[in-house]
Amino acid sequence: MSAYKSADQYRDIAGRLALPSQAFIDGEWSAAAAGKVFENLDPARGTPLGLIASCDGSDVDRAVAAARRVFEAGDWSRAAPEERKAVLLRLADLVSAHAEELAVLESLDSGKTIKDCLNEIGHEVPTFFRWYAELIDKSFGKVAPTAQNIVGMIVREPIGVVGLVLPWNFPLLMAAWKLAPALAAGCSAVLKPAEQTPLSALKLAELAMQAGLPAGVLNVVPGFGETAGQAIGRHMDIDAVSFTGSTEVGAYFLKYASESNLKPVGLEMGGKSPMIVLDDAAIDDTLVSSAISAAFWNGGQNCSANMRQIVHTKVKDAFLDAVVDKAKALVVGDPLDPATDLGSMVSEEHRARVLSYIEIGKAEGASLLAGGGASAGLDGAYVDPTVFDNVDPAMRIAREEIFGPVLGVIGVNSAEEALAIARDSDYGLHATVFTQDLDKAFHLAKRLPCGTVAVNGFSEGNVTTPFGGYKRSGSLSRDNGTEAMDQYLQTKTIWITLK
Structure with missing residues (x-):
């Protein structure tokens, strides 16, 4: 359309x-x-x-x-x-x-x-x-x-x-x-x-x-x-x-x-999916748009949302400047208005849950750079797109699924440190990696314990590719791709002896 x-x-x-x-x-x-x-x-x-x-x-x-x-x-x-x-x-x-x-x-x-x-x-x-x-x-x-x-x-x-x-x-x-x-x-x-x-x-x-x-x-x-x-x-x-x-x-x-x-x-x-941004990544519109989409698409109500954004300190300031500006520019409002970027949460109960996590983030010592509350002047179950910096990997907002528009940035000094933090999760549904080094991208993709890894762009794949999780994010079954048919079929052997 x-x-x-x-x-x-x-x-x-x-x-x-x-x-x-x-x-x-x-x-x-x-x-x-x-x-x-x-x-x-x-x-x-x-x-x-x-x-x-x-x-x-x-x-x-x-x-x-x-x-x-x-x-x-x-x-x-x-x-x-x-x-x-x-x-x-x-x-x-x-x-x-x-x-x-x-x-x-x-x-x-x-x-x-x-x-x-x-x-x-x-x-x-x-x-x-x-x-x-x-x-x-x-x-x-x-x-x-x-x-x-x-x-x-x-x-x-x-x-x-x-x-x-x-x-x-x-x-x-x-x-x-x-x-x-x-x-x-x-x-x-x-x-x-x-x-x-x-x-x-x-x-x-x-x-x-x-x-x-x-x-x-x-x-x-x-x-x-x-x-x-x-x-x-x-x-x-x-x-x-x-x-x-x-x-x-x-x-x-x-x-x-x-x-x-x-x-x-x-x-x-569920998921608590990471986005890794290495020091050679170009902080361009593709990366920033992916970071915003990964955290705020569907109001963050997405199990593969990349809420843990693990960014090399060499590019973190430029990354945060661009992401915060874009987050603040998002239009929150009437879902039936095509100008709206973020609609409401699915219910008042869920909005209260998301807002409670924002308060937890503040109390844990994360730095609030954008958002942080219910949208002013709107009567429904709205939450402003929220960005935290200085998130520690041990914080609850870095470990628990919030399922709302809350992005947390964790600074790192190497690809191996980024990988260690990304791997340290009970979940394993999705991850995104940004780097211009194909060797590093492939190394990280192979080492990340999750069902889908996107490189240089936030994506879950499409109908042709299986989707599902590792660890507490899922079972061996998969949605999408030819693999999705497996959970709805059973295998039979017919053994015929001929005269």
Whole structure:
């Protein structure tokens, strides 16, 4: 989308939207079995958007039963590859056609800027459905080398009914990350959006039916983690779970699996990602823009955000001057205004958490250079982009995930010192390295214990490259790339003895 509408035009679209409010189970809208609802709030304005069905274990049971029925019937799981491919391509086209509506819906729900929502939903989400659609008829089994009277076939089959549990920071994009490969594999899905951001996932289910997805293949159960989420994790008839969210909650899903049917659990969790700037790095617009994006993109509500910026003392002053100037120039405000750079935090509760970490940073002795509080004159859950200098690696703001717009700079005197500090973390999701020395870049990339290392630019890769973490940031499973299909497939050997 090359051109944006005005804020007033997006508000007009928002006023005309029919907001979904019910669960989507077996191809139909449905109230929660217990009749419970919860209030869905617009965090940028602190106003209610409506009431959402609050699903619990009984609703998850209904969704799983529908998903299992259609999986066993084979309407999707055994459909010809070209049939599944055609449906996912139609779904991608429908997302593109409804991108503006979905983007406004998501901006209202999450406080994300309309620019980010339009980019993610108008470009990235359809790309994921198209890419995995095209992968369906290009995935082959194998034949083992055997004696002449033996045929040994190795085939991949859909694992069955999968539970997909989403975070609130990239609601529809994370749905696409998980749902596209799961559907491409032939699985049926029970998807739980975060309770803070249920709207775009519910709308996606409606579009999936329009695309021709059989009823029961995709079920969306909004609700809370301790009810709907736990029911998914413990369900005896769910064959695998993929979860993106906090490390604390990820550990619960491992516990749920161990106490139920030992289902495999794919985890992409928290991070405290470093950006290393070596003494030969050019402090130019590419580097400064990357530093700002790494810390403040999506309001810092990003598990791969590079909040620990480890900068050689030779270039630190120039780095800080440029970064502080750019941070202070960022526009914080109405998410529906295309001029806005940072929208609101996802909730008042989360804003309070971020502000508490800023106070911790001050108390620990870090030097506050920019921001440091709630945005003046704005009534929603806003936090100003904040920059700290003189951060000690032992400080809590250097070790704990803040998940807000808080950048901390740590000075170092060598590449090895930078590497040691970067490695000293419980997390291992992402890192960025800036240097003009390719040998140093490759050395650091090989030594950093994390799932993605970007060099000379902040990036998480794209649909073709796997994304996930080391240590407390994740499990062996990966989102994206051909690797994402692995968590939704199981391997079978067929051994035939010929006469």
